[in-house]
Amino acid sequence: MEQNHTKRQIKVTRNSLFEQGYLDEQFTQLEDLQDDANPNFVEEIVTSFFSDSTRLIRNVETALENYPLDFCKLDDYMHQFMGSSSSIGAKKVRNECTQFQEYCKARNDDGCIRAFQRVKQEHATLKRKLEAYFQVSL
Amino acid sequence: MNLGGGQVVNKQPMMPSSSGGSWKSSAAAAGGDSGVSDQFPAGLRVLVVDDDSTCLMILEKMLRHCKYEVTKCNRAEVALSYLRENKNGFDVVISDVHMPDMDGFKLLEHIGLEMDLPVIMMSADDSKSVVMKGVTHGACDYLIKPVRIEALRNIWQHVVRKRKHEWKDFDQSASADEQKQPEEPDYSSSANEGHNWKNTKRRKDEDDEADERDESSSLKKPRVVWSVELHQQFVAAVNQLGIDKAVPKKILELMNVPGLTRENVASHLQKYRLYLRRLSGSQHPGGMNTGFMGGPDPGFGSMSSLNGLDLQALAASGQLGQLPPQSLATLQAAALGRSTNLKSTISVPVIDQRNIFSFENPKSRYPEVQSQHLTNNNSSKQINLLPGIPTNMEPKQFVSMHQSGQHSLGNMNNLVLMQMGGQSQSQSQSQAQLNTNVHNGLRQPVMSNEMLTRGGVVDMAPTVYNPVVSVSQASSLVNFSMGHKTDSSRSSYSLRGNLGIPNLPNTSSALQGDRNLDTKVSRKGTVPSYDIFNDLNQNRDWGLPDVGLTFDQNQHTIQTGLDASNPLLLQHNRSSGRDMGGQNRNITSGKVMLSQGFETRTHHNGSNVGQHRTTYVKTENDNDGSCHSTLYSEQYGQDDLLAAVLKHQQHQQQEGVGQPENEFVFDGYALDDLPV
Numbered sequence: 001m002e003q004n005h006t007k008r009q010i011k012v013t014r015n016s017l018f019e020q021g022y023l024d025e026q027f028t029q030l031e032d033l034q035d036d037a038n039p040n041f042v043e044e045i046v047t048s049f050f051s052d053s054t055r056l057i058r059n060v061e062t063a064l065e066n067y068p069l070d071f072c073k074l075d076d077y078m079h080q081f082m083g084s085s086s087s088i089g090a091k092k093v094r095n096e097c098t099q100f101q102e103y104c105k106a107r108n109d110d111g112c113i114r115a116f117q118r119v120k121q122e123h124a125t126l127k128r129k130l131e132a133y134f135q136v137s138l
Numbered sequence: 139m140n141l142g143g144g145q146v147v148n149k150q151p152m153m154p155s156s157s158g159g160s161w162k163s164s165a166a167a168a169g170g171d172s173g174v175s176d177q178f179p180a181g182l183r184v185l186v187v188d189d190d191s192t193c194l195m196i197l198e199k200m201l202r203h204c205k206y207e208v209t210k211c212n213r214a215e216v217a218l219s220y221l222r223e224n225k226n227g228f229d230v231v232i233s234d235v236h237m238p239d240m241d242g243f244k245l246l247e248h249i250g251l252e253m254d255l256p257v258i259m260m261s262a263d264d265s266k267s268v269v270m271k272g273v274t275h276g277a278c279d280y281l282i283k284p285v286r287i288e289a290l291r292n293i294w295q296h297v298v299r300k301r302k303h304e305w306k307d308f309d310q311s312a313s314a315d316e317q318k319q320p321e322e323p324d325y326s327s328s329a330n331e332g333h334n335w336k337n338t339k340r341r342k343d344e345d346d347e348a349d350e351r352d353e354s355s356s357l358k359k360p361r362v363v364w365s366v367e368l369h370q371q372f373v374a375a376v377n378q379l380g381i382d383k384a385v386p387k388k389i390l391e392l393m394n395v396p397g398l399t400r401e402n403v404a405s406h407l408q409k410y411r412l413y414l415r416r417l418s419g420s421q422h423p424g425g426m427n428t429g430f431m432g433g434p435d436p437g438f439g440s441m442s443s444l445n446g447l448d449l450q451a452l453a454a455s456g457q458l459g460q461l462p463p464q465s466l467a468t469l470q471a472a473a474l475g476r477s478t479n480l481k482s483t484i485s486v487p488v489i490d491q492r493n494i495f496s497f498e499n500p501k502s503r504y505p506e507v508q509s510q511h512l513t514n515n516n517s518s519k520q521i522n523l524l525p526g527i528p529t530n531m532e533p534k535q536f537v538s539m540h541q542s543g544q545h546s547l548g549n550m551n552n553l554v555l556m557q558m559g560g561q562s563q564s565q566s567q568s569q570a571q572l573n574t575n576v577h578n579g580l581r582q583p584v585m586s587n588e589m590l591t592r593g594g595v596v597d598m599a600p601t602v603y604n605p606v607v608s609v610s611q612a613s614s615l616v617n618f619s620m621g622h623k624t625d626s627s628r629s630s631y632s633l634r635g636n637l638g639i640p641n642l643p644n645t646s647s648a649l650q651g652d653r654n655l656d657t658k659v660s661r662k663g664t665v666p667s668y669d670i671f672n673d674l675n676q677n678r679d680w681g682l683p684d685v686g687l688t689f690d691q692n693q694h695t696i697q698t699g700l701d702a703s704n705p706l707l708l709q710h711n712r713s714s715g716r717d718m719g720g721q722n723r724n725i726t727s728g729k730v731m732l733s734q735g736f737e738t739r740t741h742h743n744g745s746n747v748g749q750h751r752t753t754y755v756k757t758e759n760d761n762d763g764s765c766h767s768t769l770y771s772e773q774y775g776q777d778d779l780l781a782a783v784l785k786h787q788q789h790q791q792q793e794g795v796g797q798p799e800n801e802f803v804f805d806g807y808a809l810d811d812l813p814v
Contacts, residue, residue: 026284033199033287041199049192079236083262084192086284 027089179294180205188234214240235261256296
């Protein structure tokens with residue numbers, strides 16, 4: 001019973017992540033890759049993503065403090081960020097990255113800063129949610 | 139998975155793998171003792187390069203799931219060293235585009251030159267320009283991140299295709315060596331060597347991979363790796379002989395390297411030509427570098443010089459014919475400049491001229507095409523298809539397709555048209571249509587115009603690439619490898635970096651001006667890719683007077699190339715003497731389904747323009763808007779395309795196919811029409 005309840009809960013949690021747009025199909029791809037040989041594959045990937053992305057975020061923050069803004073570098077960072085977040089299916093994060101890149105292209109200082117704040121927010125939210133998800137599911 | 143070990147593991151020292159021995163398991167487990175056919179593509183040895191460790195992990199897992207043997211590394215330099223240490227240790231390389239230590243395209247070129255392995259590019263960036271860059275640099279495919287496992291499942295086709303091309307090349311050569319009995323399809327077998335070509339394709343289905351590997355390794359010739367020194371020797375030999383006289387045999391004699399075969403040289407020469415072509419194509423007229431040796435790499439530097447020589451030779455041989463002196467000069471300048479300019483912008487005028495230039499000489503095209511392939515520094519659109527190469531590929535189609543007459547290559551057109559007229563005639567009957575356009579008056583290549591007009595010409599090129607991208611994504615369509623991979627050295631399809639890499643074997647004849655498109659004499663299995671380009675070129679109005687159109691042409695050609703590739707692909711698939719003609723016909727007749735799964739657009743004469751909408755095409759459309767500017771800058775591609783087309787034609791001729799006419803359905807047009 002309890003197990004069922006937990007399973008259901010896991011499922012609900014997972015579905016909500018998709019429904020709310022935090023995750024997309026790519027995440028499902030990762031889940032499909034998980035097998036007995038690598039039972040924690042998804043969690044490993046997600047952990048790796050967050051450790052890399054946290055570092056990236058710090059780099060971007062530093063870059064945003066240097067004026068005039070180096071849009072090229074920022075765009076580069078975002079490109080990396082976008083690549084890895086899309087690889088794990090982090091939909092909202094990726095969308096915010098795209099926004100950021102748009103502002104970079106437009107060389108809009110304020111826009112970049114604001115967009116980056118949103119990136120950070122989404123990133124933190126996703127991290128929280130996924131951590132909670134793994135807590136119950138693993 | 140159990141490490142079955144024996145089967146697909148190659149005998150060579152295993153490549154360092156992040157997971158140590160476990161990575162072999164996937165391959166081994168795959169088929170166990172069944173025949174090759176059962177196992178393949180299991181055990182395919184993939185090297186993945188990406189600076190993002192998350193992506194790397196995901197890719198590795200996905201590839202393992204596909205039962206491939208995976209080695210991952212996060213630095214390009216490390217990847218290169220792996221490849222160099224284990225000459226035959228890998229079958230295919232997947233590399234990210236944006237990497238901190240080395241640009242992915244640079245790595246791509248290195249690999250192409252040194253190891254001649256199929257390389258698949260990957261990026262989160264799906265803009266046309268980047269995808270185009272992948273094509274011009276010779277990537278055999280381009281995957282957009284996030285990469286799905288479906289996209290990876292089919293990468294084996296690139297390996298097979300490459301081998302097949304090589305096989306074909308060898309097959310066509312007169313050398314008796316090549317007749318040896320097929321050996322096992324060794325994935326790792328030297329693509330360069332002619333010996334294994336049979337194995338790769340044929341044997342695959344027959345023998346156990348593992349066994350064959352063992353046997354073949356003893357039978358096969360070791361793959362030749364073109365080190366910098368070797369390449370320098372090669373270039374020196376070529377320069378000494380003069381580009382038009384640089385035949386593999388003579389080069390081989392001059393080089394005097396023990397153990398090197400004529401085939402090795404031939405394939406390398408092809409690549410080199412492509413590279414040169416690319417160099418000259420992308421060179422901004424003003425950007426000429428001083429002297430020929432301005433190339434970014436020592437190796438390439440010489441290439442650029444060769445390129446210049448090529449131009450001169452071509453001009454000298456009268457192939458340029460009507461090419462105005464200044465065009466030649468410009469071309470040369472461009473060629474020279476190219477080598478030094480890594481990111482030279484493509485100047486339209488130069489391209490045009492080049493196109494013209496190339497048009498006039500189908501043969502000359504080859505060298506160029508090849509050089510382009512080799513070009514390292516072509517940052518941008520290398521695709522210098524020979525614009526306006528009026529390969530007879532599908533004159534009809536082009537004609538019909540494009541009536542609107544639009545942008546033509548400009549000066550080239552005129553020249554080209556004239557030339558083409560002559561050439562095309564010999565090419566094929568189908569040319570007639572094209573010829574009419576061409577001859578008659580510098581008509582604008584209908585096709586190209588159409589494409590151009592449609593949506594902004596630019597799309598052509600990008601479109602071409604798109605398919606690849608989309609394909610990869612969908613992992614269902616054809617691999618654009620045909621178009622992408624311009625592997626001049628071997629297969630006709632390989633358009634590594636350039637569309638239509640002319641077969642080298644025919645170098646001498648090509649150079650000679652008298653080569654007609656239809657004389658594909660020495661073409662060894664002309665790469666279909668060339669054909670594509672040829673088609674494109676042909677169909678395109680390379681003769682168009684507008685320089686600006688050149689770009690379109692390329693685009694167009696590229697498209698065509700794609701389509702054209704279909705026939706080629708089809709052909710290739712036919713293991714036995716492919717019947718190009720037949721294949722082509724198929725294509726033209728309508729949707730040609732490439733064996734690779736490439737969805738051929740309906741190549742039909744003219745009408746199809748709108749029809750082809752293959753998946754990839756569609757994708758292109760999406761990018762249409764953005765490409766314009768980039769496309770134009772990618773005039774160079776046209777040259778390549780032309781070259782490719784030219785090659786194709788020649789190839790066609792060789793094959794005795796009368797008219798490739800429908801082969802390359804000029805899908806280019808379709809692109810424009812593609813519903814976005």
